[in-house]
Amino acid sequence: MEAKFGKIAVIGEREIALGFKLSGIKDVFISEGKEASSTLLRLMASKEYDLVIASYSIRLSLSPNALRATETAMKPLVIFIPSEKELSEQSESVEALAKRVLGVDIYKN
Numbered sequence: 001m002e003a004k005f006g007k008i009a010v011i012g013e014r015e016i017a018l019g020f021k022l023s024g025i026k027d028v029f030i031s032e033g034k035e036a037s038s039t040l041l042r043l044m045a046s047k048e049y050d051l052v053i054a055s056y057s058i059r060l061s062l063s064p065n066a067l068r069a070t071e072t073a074m075k076p077l078v079i080f081i082p083s084e085k086e087l088s089e090q091s092e093s094v095e096a097l098a099k100r101v102l103g104v105d106i107y108k109n
Contacts, residue, residue, distance in 0.1 A: 012055030
C-alpha cells in the first residue's frame with residue numbers, strides 16, 4: 001500500500017524552511033513566533049494542504065486550543081520537527097539525565 005500526499009507546506013525558521021525548499025517542496029514559509037503560529041492556523045483553515053510540516057518552536061507558541069486543533073486535525077496532518085538548535089538542546093538534556101540517573105557521563109571518553 002502506497003501513501004500519497006497532495007499539497008505539502010513547510011513553516012519554520014530559515015534553516016528548516018530552506019532545507020525543505022531545496023528538496024522540492026514549493027510552499028515554504030520562513031516564519032517564527034506569533035507570525036508563524038498565525039500562518040499555521042491560516043493554512044489549516046484553508047484546507048488546501050494535506051500535510052503541514054512546522055518547526056517545533058511554533059508548537060510551543062500555540063494556545064492550548066490551537067495546539068489541540070493541530071493534534072486532532074486529519075486534514076491537514078500537522079507534523080512538528082525540531083530545529084538543529086532544539087536537537088542540540090535535547091541531547092544536552094539527555095546527557096544531564098544520564099549523568100543524574102546512571103551516574104555516567106555519556107560524552108566522556
